[in-house]
Amino acid sequence: MFSWILFSEHNAHNAAADTVHAAADTLAHAAANGEHGGDENLFTRLLHHIYDSRELELPWGHVELPHFHLFGLDLSLTKHVVFLWLAAVILIVTLSIVARKNTKNRVPKGLGNLVEVFVLFVRDEIVVPNMGKAGLKYLPYLLTNFFFILVMNLLGLIPYGASATGNVSVTAGLAIIAFFMIQISAIRAQGFGHYLAHLTGGVHWALWPIMIPIEVLGLFTKPFALCIRLFANMTGGHIVILALIGLIFVFKSLMVAPVSVTFALGIYMLELFVAFLQAYIFTMLTSLFMGLGMPAESHGHEH
């Protein structure tokens, strides 16, 4: 139970390093845009809430985050880094409490019960159908993935919050970890020789110069799709909500407010669903891709 809690911390640090890189990029971009002239339209204001920034928005104003420079790299804290760490801390604290409680009472109640529902769901509906019993040793990783992404997604839905998954570097970090997990599980299940043989695509040797690059490319397209899917889904939802609220200010009329607030509330509900759905899909696809690399015999298809 504890291993995956620790794993989540590890996970967070890896992704955090990536975020910082991108944050610097985004900020440079924003600065460049700002210099062009002060045309502050709705869209630039809207993007201000989507992009990573160096200050936190709190109910009583803006708080500047501390700056760090290490080995010539700009490792300053940014909004997304803060929320990424917050997600990790929330998970470490709540899950260690839940783990301790659940080992004590045989019938979990309250929060322990809620967490157990998700854990059992990931185990019985995602890991076992996709990877069989052999996949259970990767369960800690997939559980970490699921809870970490879920909490990051949900943090974006609270007021003054931001979702770290709305930053392409965070999702890229998660996808890079997924990439290594997919390769490692395939190599462990098939053996290195068989793994390499699979890369030739099983075609005539004359076609190898064409097929090997394409098969190698195929290894990267799957995590890439994972990365973009999560990022786009989270960013898209936020943009739609902000744009709907922004309509009030575009029309400069309170008559629009009931309509746009109703629609924004509807999209918010959808976002709530999408937060769970995307965590599920990321975990499901990772386990599916890991399962594809495992020999078919080991799959337990007990429907």
Place this chain on the structure above:
Amino acid sequence: MNEEKKFGELMQTAAPYMTLGIQIAAAVVLFLFIGKYADKAFGTKPWLMVTGIMLGFTGGMIHFFREVIELSKKEEDERRKKN
């Protein structure tokens, strides 16, 4: 065939096909760039790039069909196992 599938099961069936489209495009683009660099190296301006596009498309198609045949075979096996 008309049995109602759960969302999860549907996703599991559909997911392997989802990256197939990107794969063809990526193959063409990869070989396009290889051809372009080769052109620059040998000074044969458009021809290696055109060849690269063709090779990439051929490879992408071969990969696509092999994958689809393999996946549909796997699905057939599973269906037979179930009945």
